[in-house]
Amino acid sequence: MTVQAVLEKPVKLVDLSKYNLPDRYRSTLTNEKWQQTLKKQYGLPESARVVKATLSLCPVCGRRIPAVVYEENGAIWMRKRCREHGVFEDLYWGDAEMYYYFLQWDRPEYIAKGLANPYTDLEFYKEAGECPNGCGLCPVHKSNTVLAIIDVTNRCNMACPICFANAGAAGYVYEPTLEQIEYMLRTLRAQKPWAPNAVQLSGGEPTLRDDLPEIIRIAKRLGFVHVEVNTNGIRLANDIEYYKALLDAGLSTLYLQFDTIDEKNEGVWRHRMYHPKAYKIIREKVIENARKLGHRSIVLVVTLARNYNDKDLGKIVDFAIQNRDVVRWINIQPVSFAGRAKLYSKEELRKLRITIPDTIIEIEKQTGGAISRWDWRPTNWPVAVAKMVEALTDSPKPLFSMNPICGAATFIYYDEDEKRIYPITKLVDVDAFEKGAWDVYYTAAKGGIYKHVAKVKALKLLKAVKHKRVRDLIYDFLVKKDYDSLGRFFFNVVGIGIMHFMDTMNYDIERVQRCDIHYATPDGRVFPFCTYNVVGHREKVESSFKIDAKTWTKITGLSLTGWSRQKFIELRA
Numbered sequence: 001m002t003v004q005a006v007l008e009k010p011v012k013l014v015d016l017s018k019y020n021l022p023d024r025y026r027s028t029l030t031n032e033k034w035q036q037t038l039k040k041q042y043g044l045p046e047s048a049r050v051v052k053a054t055l056s057l058c059p060v061c062g063r064r065i066p067a068v069v070y071e072e073n074g075a076i077w078m079r080k081r082c083r084e085h086g087v088f089e090d091l092y093w094g095d096a097e098m099y100y101y102f103l104q105w106d107r108p109e110y111i112a113k114g115l116a117n118p119y120t121d122l123e124f125y126k127e128a129g130e131c132p133n134g135c136g137l138c139p140v141h142k143s144n145t146v147l148a149i150i151d152v153t154n155r156c157n158m159a160c161p162i163c164f165a166n167a168g169a170a171g172y173v174y175e176p177t178l179e180q181i182e183y184m185l186r187t188l189r190a191q192k193p194w195a196p197n198a199v200q201l202s203g204g205e206p207t208l209r210d211d212l213p214e215i216i217r218i219a220k221r222l223g224f225v226h227v228e229v230n231t232n233g234i235r236l237a238n239d240i241e242y243y244k245a246l247l248d249a250g251l252s253t254l255y256l257q258f259d260t261i262d263e264k265n266e267g268v269w270r271h272r273m274y275h276p277k278a279y280k281i282i283r284e285k286v287i288e289n290a291r292k293l294g295h296r297s298i299v300l301v302v303t304l305a306r307n308y309n310d311k312d313l314g315k316i317v318d319f320a321i322q323n324r325d326v327v328r329w330i331n332i333q334p335v336s337f338a339g340r341a342k343l344y345s346k347e348e349l350r351k352l353r354i355t356i357p358d359t360i361i362e363i364e365k366q367t368g369g370a371i372s373r374w375d376w377r378p379t380n381w382p383v384a385v386a387k388m389v390e391a392l393t394d395s396p397k398p399l400f401s402m403n404p405i406c407g408a409a410t411f412i413y414y415d416e417d418e419k420r421i422y423p424i425t426k427l428v429d430v431d432a433f434e435k436g437a438w439d440v441y442y443t444a445a446k447g448g449i450y451k452h453v454a455k456v457k458a459l460k461l462l463k464a465v466k467h468k469r470v471r472d473l474i475y476d477f478l479v480k481k482d483y484d485s486l487g488r489f490f491f492n493v494v495g496i497g498i499m500h501f502m503d504t505m506n507y508d509i510e511r512v513q514r515c516d517i518h519y520a521t522p523d524g525r526v527f528p529f530c531t532y533n534v535v536g537h538r539e540k541v542e543s544s545f546k547i548d549a550k551t552w553t554k555i556t557g558l559s560l561t562g563w564s565r566q567k568f569i570e571l572r573a
Contacts, residue, residue, distance in 0.1 A: 011074030011096075013049050019100045022107050028052065038068055042079050043087070048072040051099075052510075057132075058082035059504040062536065064130070067508070071096045078506055090349075090505040093405065095357035098373060105378045105404040109387075109438075111514065112143045112401035116192040119525050131509050132535045136525035137518070145196040145526065146398045146516040148188045150181060152215060153204040154542065157562040158232055162303055163339050172546035173560065174204075176522050180545075181215055184520040185222050194396035198226040200255060207235040207242070208562040213249035220250040228253035228299070235562070237285035244293055253328070254290070258283055258300035260312040261319045290326045296491065299329040304359060305352040313359070314366025320494045321414050321421060329495040332359055336501040338533045349505065356408050356498050363496075367421075371412060371496075375423035377430065378404030379497065384437040391444035392454060403511040409497040413470075416492065426466070433464035502530040 016029060028034055029049065038050040049071040056067035056078065067080035069092055076093035093099040120136040128134030135141075154174040156163075176184070189195045199219055206212055206229050219227045229246065233256050236243045263280040290298055300320060304310060313332075320327045334354045337344055344352070360373045379400055386397040411424040424430060436457070444454035465471040473489050499517075502508065507530070515528035521541045532538050549560060 013047075013071060014074075014096045014100055016100060020104050021100065022103070025051065025103055025106070038070075042068045042070075042081065044068070044070055044079070045072065051076065055509040056080045057504050057507045057509075057535070058085055059088055060085040062504070064509070069508070071099075078508070088505065091353055091355060092506055092508075093357055094355040095361065095373075098357040098360065099405070101374075102378045102404045102408070105380055110380045110383045110401055110404070112399045112516075114139065114142050115144060117190070119187075132512055132528075132531040135527050135531050135535075135537060137527070140513060141528070142514050143401045143516040144194055144399065145188060145191060145518040146198065146400055147518075148196050148199040148526075149202050149517065149519045149529070150176075150184050150199060151203055151519070152176065152181065152201050152206050152212070153209055155208045155560050155562070156203060156205040157208065157234055158205065162305075162335050170542065170546075171549060172542070173549055173552040174542040174546050175209070175552075176545065178211065178214060178218065180522040182218050182222070183524070184522060185219055185224070187524055187526065188520050189222055189224075194398060195223065196398065197224055198228075198398075199224045200228045200230055202230040202255075205232055205234075205562065207231050213245045216246060216249040216251055226252045228255050230255040230257075230301075232257045233282050233286040236289060237282045240289045240292065243289050243295075247293055247295055251295075253297040253299055254286070254295070255299045255301055255331070256283070256286060257303075258316065258330075259303055260309045261315055262312050265309060265312060287323055287326055296326050297328050298326050299331050300327060302330065302332045303335055304332050304354055305335040306354040306358070307351060310354060310359075310362055311366075313363050317363065317367060317371070317412075317494075317496070321412070324414060324492060324494050327494060329497065332496070332498045334359060334498070334500045336530075336533070337503040337505065338501070338530075339538075342503075356405075356500050359498050360408060370421055371410065371423050375425045376408045376410045376498075379407035379409050379499070380404050381409075381430075381434065384434045384441065388437040388441040388444070388458070391441050392451070392458065398516075400516060401514060402516050403508075403514045405508075406511055406515070407497060407499040409495065411493055411495050413489075414492045414494075422467070427470050429464045429466055433461055436461045436464060501533070503534055507534060 016026075021029070029051065035050050038044070038053060039046070039048060044050070051069045051071060054067050054069060055064050057063065058065050058080075061082065061084060063082065065080050065082045067078055069076060069078050071077075074096050075091060076096055076099045077089060078092040079087065079089045081087045115137060118137050118139045118141065120134065120138045122139055124136075125131075125134035125138040125140060131138070131140060152175070154170055154172075185199065188199070201212065201215060201219075209215070212229070216227050216229075227250060229251060231254060233254075236254070259279075260276070261280055261283065263277040265276050287298065290296070300316060302309070302313075302316060304313075316330060320330050334356065335352055337349055357373070360376055363371050364373050380402055382400045386399050390397045413422045413424065413427060414420075415422060440454045440457045440461070443450050443457060462471060470489070502511065512528050512530050515530060517529040519527045519529065519532045521527065522545050523541060527537050532541075553560060
């Protein structure tokens with residue numbers, strides 16, 4: 001929902017009786033004295049409804065400042081005031097109905113306990129200025145690392161204006177050695193009570209490193225089951241042998257930049273030398289090479305902005321379904337104005353801002369309702385399943401315990417007989433399944449004989465599967481161990497996730513303290529995604545390990561961008 005649309009169409013406040021909101025929200029939403037106090041403090045109109053008070057950052061000086069999240073005209077907003085730089089306001093969530101729907105999962109049982117062995121202590125946390133400045137991870141952080149990220153270089157062969165890392169334009173080279181990378185990986189694997197087993201190798205453009213296969217081998221040797229590479233696909237489209245080398249080393253997934261597949265979309269704002277037709281060709285070539293090599297795990301990564309590629313979402317879903325033999329997931333990231341994107345003006349930001357519910361509603365429209373807005377759940381939904389498995393196996397499991405407002409996800413199944421898609425909610429009563437998983441967990445947690453009772457209850461979760469074909473397939477897997485049929489089913493399933501990383505305008509400290517996507521750095525610390533890229537930690541870390549660009553080029557004899565005259569001629573040909 002755009003700012004102008006909100007202002008032109010006054011909408012009544014959402015009827016809260018439809019939602020099973022946590023007590024912490026009900027107590028404030030219905031407290032008239034609290035509501036009036038916050039409205040007066042932040043200059044909100046009487047027609048607004050305050051949802052919560054929180055802490056944010058001043059977009060100018062970066063200081064922690066008080067903020068309020070409130071509902072007005074069908075959307076959710078954030079307003080904050082810096083004593084020195086004034087009042088700032090931004091769209092927080094574009095649809096109030098969906099906001100309250102997702103808040104139903106903002107409960108204590110979905111919040112993890114953080115690390116048993118944090119990397120920094122409370123003394124450092126306080127001296128550095130508390131969250132998000134005293135980071136690394138600290139004892140205050142509430143989530144473990146579910147997905148780790150290591151930037152293996154800041155060199156790049158593109159110049160995207162929305163790059164978190166300001167890659168290729170920092171004026172220096174940040175490229176950790178193999179020894180430093182192994183140290184970062186070991187730092188991550190030392191986490192307790194659960195050591196992360198999924199890592200993304202990012203940048204910059206990781207494929208500019210010829211030793212990337214060796215980095216993958218190190219990660220696999222240290223126990224990372226899932227190793228993915230974040231890439232624009234240029235080298236993998238043009239060098240299938242390099243692609244094969246990554247797979248031979250143990251690559252799990254390609255995290256492929258995929259803003260559009262429409263060659264007529266002149267709005268593609270990636271590299272200035274990139275015509276939309278070339279962008280499309282590169283992506284299709286990567287998919288083709290994956291198929292040749294038998295690689296069946298590609299994630300299409302869409303950096304989404306309004307008036308840029310928001311009308312391409314339906315086409316991207318269609319592309320994923322058509323290529324479901326290799327495409328496993330679509331990950332949509334509404335643009336965060338961090339890194340290089342901080343250069344956009346306030347007016348440009350307002351024009352480009354798009355939020356999670358805006359994205360969901362666009363997908364609903366562009367798929368003709370086949371994927372509706374109510375087919376999505378917050379990304380912390382799997383906590384119940386993870387805790388259930390933990391209790392049944394007496395083994396710690398990763399908890400996707402991020403704030404429910406940070407992300408959304410669903411799965412779509414392509415029925416080959418009917419030639420149509422079904423969202424997961426049409427196949428499985430996901431809410432009944434989640435309720436059953438909690439019941440199993442609480443039963444198993446009692447221990448003793450209750451553990452056996454819980455195992456029996458777990459089998460009854462099959463009742464939540466509505467689609468007979470899917471229920472029979474799962475039964476055959478559980479009883480007959482029919483792995484082939486189950487495999488064929490999952491290769492007709494494509495997941496869709498939306499993750500909206502924050503920037504200084506919509507930064508919410510309460511949310512970042514539950515982030516479970518973390519960067520590891522060569523100084524032995526670990527940072528939440530929205531802390532590392534927004535607060536300035538990235539610049540400090542990279543400055544400590546940087547080398548002058550000209551000196552680096554002279555020492556290594558390599559190109560900063562990976563482009564050479566010969567390569568450019570070959571690509572144009």
